[in-house]
Amino acid sequence: MANNIPVLSAGVRAPRTIGGMSETLLIGEQLLRRAFLEASVVSVEARTSFIQTGELHAPVCIIRRGIAYRSHELSNGRKAIIDILVPGDIAGLDHIHLTRAIGEFIAADLVSYQALGGAIIRKLMKDDRLSVRVVTLIAEAHWRVEWLATSLMRLDAIERIAAFILNIYQRLRWRGLTEGTTFNLPLTQEQLGDHLGLTSEHVNRSLRQLRMARLANIDQQVVTIRDLRRLFDLARQPGGFSSARRCRNPGRGPKLAS
Amino acid sequence: MANNIPVLSAGVRAPRTIGGMSETLLIGEQLLRRAFLEASVVSVEARTSFIQTGELHAPVCIIRRGIAYRSHELSNGRKAIIDILVPGDIAGLDHIHLTRAIGEFIAADLVSYQALGGAIIRKLMKDDRLSVRVVTLIAEAHWRVEWLATSLMRLDAIERIAAFILNIYQRLRWRGLTEGTTFNLPLTQEQLGDHLGLTSEHVNRSLRQLRMARLANIDQQVVTIRDLRRLFDLARQPGGFSSARRCRNPGRGPKLAS
DNA sequence: CGGCGGATTGAAGGGAATCAATGCTTGTGG
DNA sequence: CCACAAGCATTGATTCCCTTCAATCCGCCG
Numbered sequence: 054m055a056n057n058i059p060v061l062s063a064g065v066r067a068p069r070t071i072g073g074m075s076e077t078l079l080i081g082e083q084l085l086r087r088a089f090l091e092a093s094v095v096s097v098e099a100r101t102s103f104i105q106t107g108e109l110h111a112p113v114c115i116i117r118r119g120i121a122y123r124s125h126e127l128s129n130g131r132k133a134i135i136d137i138l139v140p141g142d143i144a145g146l147d148h149i150h151l152t153r154a155i156g157e158f159i160a161a162d163l164v165s166y167q168a169l170g171g172a173i174i175r176k177l178m179k180d181d182r183l184s185v186r187v188v189t190l191i192a193e194a195h196w197r198v199e200w201l202a203t204s205l206m207r208l209d210a211i212e213r214i215a216a217f218i219l220n221i222y223q224r225l226r227w228r229g230l231t232e233g234t235t236f237n238l239p240l241t242q243e244q245l246g247d248h249l250g251l252t253s254e255h256v257n258r259s260l261r262q263l264r265m266a267r268l269a270n271i272d273q274q275v276v277t278i279r280d281l282r283r284l285f286d287l288a289r290q291p292g293g294f295s296s297a298r299r300c301r302n303p304g305r306g307p308k309l310a311s
Numbered sequence: 312m313a314n315n316i317p318v319l320s321a322g323v324r325a326p327r328t329i330g331g332m333s334e335t336l337l338i339g340e341q342l343l344r345r346a347f348l349e350a351s352v353v354s355v356e357a358r359t360s361f362i363q364t365g366e367l368h369a370p371v372c373i374i375r376r377g378i379a380y381r382s383h384e385l386s387n388g389r390k391a392i393i394d395i396l397v398p399g400d401i402a403g404l405d406h407i408h409l410t411r412a413i414g415e416f417i418a419a420d421l422v423s424y425q426a427l428g429g430a431i432i433r434k435l436m437k438d439d440r441l442s443v444r445v446v447t448l449i450a451e452a453h454w455r456v457e458w459l460a461t462s463l464m465r466l467d468a469i470e471r472i473a474a475f476i477l478n479i480y481q482r483l484r485w486r487g488l489t490e491g492t493t494f495n496l497p498l499t500q501e502q503l504g505d506h507l508g509l510t511s512e513h514v515n516r517s518l519r520q521l522r523m524a525r526l527a528n529i530d531q532q533v534v535t536i537r538d539l540r541r542l543f544d545l546a547r548q549p550g551g552f553s554s555a556r557r558c559r560n561p562g563r564g565p566k567l568a569s
Numbered sequence: 570c571g572g573c574g575g576a577t578t579g580a581a582g583g584g585a586a587t588c589a590a591t592g593c594t595t596g597t598g599g
Numbered sequence: 600c601c602a603c604a605a606g607c608a609t610t611g612a613t614t615c616c617c618t619t620c621a622a623t624c625c626g627c628c629g
Contacts (some may be wrong), residue, residue, distance in 0.1 A: 061591090078408075101587085124594065125362070125457070125461050126464060127547070131465070131509075133460070133461040133464045133465050135457050135460050135461060146450075147450040147453065147454075149446065149452070150336075150443060150446060150447045150450065155454060155457075164448060175443075178439075179439065179443070181436075181437065184436070184442055185408060185433075186588075187409045187446070188407065188408060188445070188446060188449065191446065191449050191450065191453065192404075192405040192408065192409070192449065194453065195405065195449065195452065195456065196405075196413060197454045198453065198456045198457050198460055199383070199393050199413075199414070199456050201460050202456055202460040202463060203383050203391040203393060204395050205460060205463040205508060206383060206391045206463060206505070206508035207389065207508070208389050209616070209617090210617075211618080241576090242576070242577095243575080245463075245572085247464070250463060250464035250465070251463075251617075251618090252617075252618055252619080253575085253576085254576095254578085254617090254618075254619085255616085255617055255618070257576065257577060257578085258578085258617090261577085261578095289385070291490050333592055467584070467585090468584080468585070499606090499607065499608090500607075500608070500609095501607080509585075509586090510585075510587080511607085511608085511611085512585090512586080512587085512608095512610085513584085513585055513586075515608065515609060515610085516585090516609090516610085519609085519610095
């Protein structure tokens, strides 16, 4: 299983955990996932939120099927989606020591998951190995948001979308959930916009550009990566950026053929 | 001490940790801070990085004096600052289980800190109480970045700056590091821009607007909050936003008198 | 069929970046 | 002690990416 590989959001070189810990981590991973197997499987329909903001003693969930996301609701009804959850992801680990959930968990399509209460996880964490794995899982989620923030700061629309596609692509691959360069992405353009800090209209236009440039297709919630290499060039990785959004220096890096 | 209060970045209502855990948390906190006291105090000058990207076995640091920040270097030389560290903050907790540091830690002004190696922290974490506190500290850093990402997505320049000022203000207050509404902020406008996803020029213009509107002053690295109430209105909090950046609905919320 | 949510496309406006100068401090060396 | 350089702050003019507003189209379902 590839689950012990820390995944950085944009599909960057995955940060490595301490080499000597890997066996411990693996065992912790197994213990944790085994614990979730005991829980009953819950299914929720698309567009329903299965954990609400402020919910008391919200559980920790492992996503089994479908795509979910975590979002912050703004009082005018719009949302800021700050994490995307794919099958195998364990979500809501901050509920372990939190009385009230921060943010809302919403199913993008038909999602099934298994949930454990914070108290149970706290008990399980008496085991050092599992505890270590929980810490690394939280750290992974942290890196994802960090990279999201970084790309919001310094990449423009197309670059952000490219980075996002690669991010999801790599996470799905590491989990063995996709073979080729095609995968399902049950998000509306508005949700994409809410995740990338764009309007749905501009997401639409940017997707068209990606399609025209033959880098990637997103139609009917199906993503097809056409040119992985150039997509990587667009989605400049941290530590290996070729240039940034705001670049006084000459040479703005790869451009799309307009 | 107020250190057991989880702090959300924008100065939002602080998320509460499990009530019954508070004593455990407090003890864990004390154990952790006590451990750091043993370490020798290191001082670094302004603008020097004391942990480099990719550094092997980077330590965990507690900031004792000054302001530091964590940033991701982009290959064209520009930076994305993804966390600000004030005295009392424990930084680099993800190094506990990571062979190589992600991101760089830089002193904004004269900073002194104490550092413990990941191995030591791992050993300390055999103690459940300390382990719990470490997890909550990581979660706090996570919420900070989440809110940063949210504000990058949905707030405009002035709102982001307002949110940022309040964020720092509240963190300093919770630590008892400032009394009134004035505090020191040793960041250049360029660094502010790198943290908020703006250019230094636009930071400058926005600061002027804040000054003109008599909301806050930032001069010579000294912040003076003039109108806390209206500043809060500008920096819309998660869960309590009055409106967002992109708002098709009428009534865009508080505006500055131009 | 009509309605609805989502995708698509166009036109116009705005917020922020870019480019370009000019002050203002500070520290350094002559 | 002054001159000068370097870094930062400030300001203006211009450009452009993205939002906003407004329609239309499409697929789906009651």
